[in-house]
Amino acid sequence: MIDFVRNVRLWFAPEEVREEGRTPDYRFSLANERTFLAWLRTALALIGGGFAVDQFLPHLRWEWRVGLALALLAAGVLCSLRAINHWVRCERAMRRGEDLPASRFPALLSVVVAVVAVVMVAVVLTGRAG
Amino acid sequence: MQPERTRLAWRRTTLSGTVAAVLAVRATLHGGATAGSLVVCAVCCLLWLGFLLLAQFRIRRLDQPTPPALTPRLAAAAVLATAALAVCAAALVV
Numbered sequence: 001m002i003d004f005v006r007n008v009r010l011w012f013a014p015e016e017v018r019e020e021g022r023t024p025d026y027r028f029s030l031a032n033e034r035t036f037l038a039w040l041r042t043a044l045a046l047i048g049g050g051f052a053v054d055q056f057l058p059h060l061r062w063e064w065r066v067g068l069a070l071a072l073l074a075a076g077v078l079c080s081l082r083a084i085n086h087w088v089r090c091e092r093a094m095r096r097g098e099d100l101p102a103s104r105f106p107a108l109l110s111v112v113v114a115v116v117a118v119v120m121v122a123v124v125l126t127g128r129a130g
Numbered sequence: 131m132q133p134e135r136t137r138l139a140w141r142r143t144t145l146s147g148t149v150a151a152v153l154a155v156r157a158t159l160h161g162g163a164t165a166g167s168l169v170v171c172a173v174c175c176l177l178w179l180g181f182l183l184l185a186q187f188r189i190r191r192l193d194q195p196t197p198p199a200l201t202p203r204l205a206a207a208a209v210l211a212t213a214a215l216a217v218c219a220a221a222l223v224v
Binding site for chain 2: 010011012013023026027029030031032033034036037038040041043044045047048050051052054055066069070073074076077080081083084087088091
């Protein structure tokens, strides 16, 4: 948690990231940037999914529709915050010449997406749609 | 090669943002637009515009022989725009 707070400070303080270690080959930084953007796209896709549940499943009971949509939107927010946190951690690790940080987040996200998908299938099939 | 791939990644991400923004407009218009939902919809459009400008700014900086690394401030701005879009979406859905 303390690490996370320190990283949040780094999001807004480019000087501090630049002071540490040596500047890596620009290609590595660009690869890290693309990974960050890929996570941001995942976040945007989850947000789009939240909208889609709300708009394209109109016969679902209100609480199911809103619940699923909010779950997807919350996942989108988490995903975007994770994108920048992981980007900062990778950038620092590269500057210091350390191993890149390991992360449980991809596994966690896939479990959440799988659960939401199964719930959606169940809800649509078991006639709560009515 | 690397700057070009990064440029295209920014474009793809902007495109994903466009889809989300279009869905936001659709949600507003189909739910029977109220004054509140129109304001939220306008905020979504502004966030999309902000993201487009950020991408444009970054793409211009990438156009160098050895492009500088992404700054944390720009990354944070892109993330804040995305998270704010999700908050607006929640407001429109509920």
